[in-house]
Amino acid sequence: MADARRLLPLALGLAALSALFLGWSLRAPVEFILTLRATKLAALVVVGAAIGAATVIFQTITANRLLTPGIVGFDALFVFLQTGAVLFFGSAETSTLPTTLRFGLEAGCLVLAALALFGLLLRRGAGDILRVVLTGVILGIFLRGLTAFAQRLLDPSEFAIVQQLTFASFNAVDRATLAIATVLLGLALAAALALAPRLDAVALGRQTARSIGLHHDRVVLAALALVALLVALSTALVGPVTFLGLIAASLAYRATGAWRHVVLIPAAALIGAAILVGGQFIFERLLGLQSTLAVVVEFLGGLLFLILLLRRSRP
Amino acid sequence: MIRTRNLTITRGEATVLSDVSLAFGEGGITALIGPNGAGKSTLLHAIAGLLPAGAGQVEVDGLDMAAAAPMERARRVALLAQSNQVTARLTVADLVTFGRWPFHRGRPRAEDKAQVTRALALFELEDLARRQIDTLSGGQRQRAFTAMAWAQETPWMLLDEPLAALDPRHARDLMERLHALSRPGPDQRSIVLVLHDLSTAAHYADRIVALKQGRVIRTGPRALAMTSELLSDLYGTGLKVTRAEGVGVVIPA
Incomplete structure (x- = not known):
C-alpha cells in the first residue's frame, strides 16, 4: 500500500499530462487529430517508460548512478546496424522491409549483442563491472x-535516409512497430518487477549479495537482457535517446526516496514517460515547435550528467 | 564442523591456497592469522563456498559447499566481507533485514522481522535503526553489518578483517560482542575471522589457523599453537607472546 501511495502522484501526473496532450486546443476533424495525437502519445509513453526503467536497472547492476545504457554503446550499436543495413542492402530494400521484421531484427540484434558481450565479460571477469x-x-x-x-561510403540520398533513421524523432512513428513495442514493454516491465526483490539484493554489492544466497551473476545477466530489450524497443521506435534515462532515474530516486526496485522501476518509467509527454506538450502545443524535444532532453540530460559528475554521485 | 581436504585455489598463474587440509569444530572463535598474501581471505571465501576450488573439497557441517545451492550455503555460513559498498540508501533496519534473505527472499515475514528486532537489540542498534547506512561512523557501520550477518541465523559466522577500519575502542567493543556470541547460549554462533592484530588474537581466539604462502603451517588451540617461535617464523620478524596483567599480548622480540 505504501508503495502504491508513492507511485500514485506520479501516475496521476502522467495521466494529467496525457489528457492535456490529447485535448489541448482540439479542433475538427476531432477523430483524425485524436488518433494522430494518441499514436504519438503512446510512442512517447512507451519510449519514456522503457528508457526510465532500463536506466534504473542498469544503474543497479553497474552500482553506478551516473551510467546509462547508452554510455556502454547500445545506441552506437543501433546506429551502426541501421547504417550497415542501408550500406549493404541499399536504402530501397531497407525502407521497404516489413516493419515487424525490421523491428524484430533490430531488437533481436541488440539483445543478442548485449548478452554476448556482457555474458562473456561476466564469465571472464567474474563480475568486474568496471571492465564491462x-x-x-x-x-x-x-x-x-x-x-x-x-556513412562516407553512402551516396547523399542514402545518407539522408540513415540520418532520418538514426536521430531521435517522435514525429514519424510507425503504428505496427508501436504495437509490438507496447506489448514488449508490458512483458519486460512485468519481468522487471518479478526480478525487483533480487535487484534490491544486487544493490548490496556482489560479495554481500552472494553471501546471503543470491545467484548474483545469473540475476545480473537476466537484468542485462531486460535492459537490452527495453533499450532496443525504444531505439527501434524513435532512435537513440542517451540522457533521458539519467534524468528519469535521478528524479525517481529523489521523488520516491525508495531503494526497493518494486517502487523505483515503475517510478522511473512513469517519470520518463511524463518528461517526454510534458516536454512534447510544451514544445508542440504551447510553443508551436516541431522535433526539438529530443535535442532539449539531451541537452538537459547532459547538463544533469555534468552536475552529478561534479557533485560526485551519492551512493 | 568445518573441514577442508586438499583444498587448492589458483588465481591466474599464482597458487593462492595449496593443499590445505584442516578441520575444526563448533563453538568459540577461530582466528586465521598470517602475513599479507598468505591466503587467509581466500580460505574464508572458499569455506563460504564463494570461490571455485581448483582441487579439493570444503565441507561445513557435512555440506559440500561447492555443490550446494546458494540458498543452502547461505543458511550454513554468513560471510562478512572486508569492504562492503552499498549503492542503495538503506537504513540500518533495512540492512539487517537483508540478513534474513535466505529465509524471506525479498518478502520478510513476521518471524524475519522478529529476528531483525533481536539482532538490533543484541548489537545495540535500536536507536540507529532508522538511520541511513551512509551516515554512520565506521564502528556503527561495522556493527550494523555484523548484526546483518548474525540475523542470517547460520551456525557459522565468517568475518574478513572485521577490525580493519576500527579504532581501539570500537575494535574492543566488537570483539567483546563476538566473544560473548561465541559462548554457549541461545544466540551462540561459531565464529571464524581473519585478524591482523596478534594481541587481539592472543586475547580472544580459542584456536588459531596460521597460514603462510598459501599453506597451513599450524592449527590448534591458541594457548598451545600460538607461540613466539611460530609467530616469528610466520611473519619473518622477531615476535614474543607474553602476558601483561593476565592478558595475552604479542610484542616485538
Missing part, C-alpha cells in the same frame, strides 16, 4: 568510428 563498462565505452567508440566510415 570500459569495454562498452570502447566498443561504442569503435562502432561510431565504423559508422562514420560507412
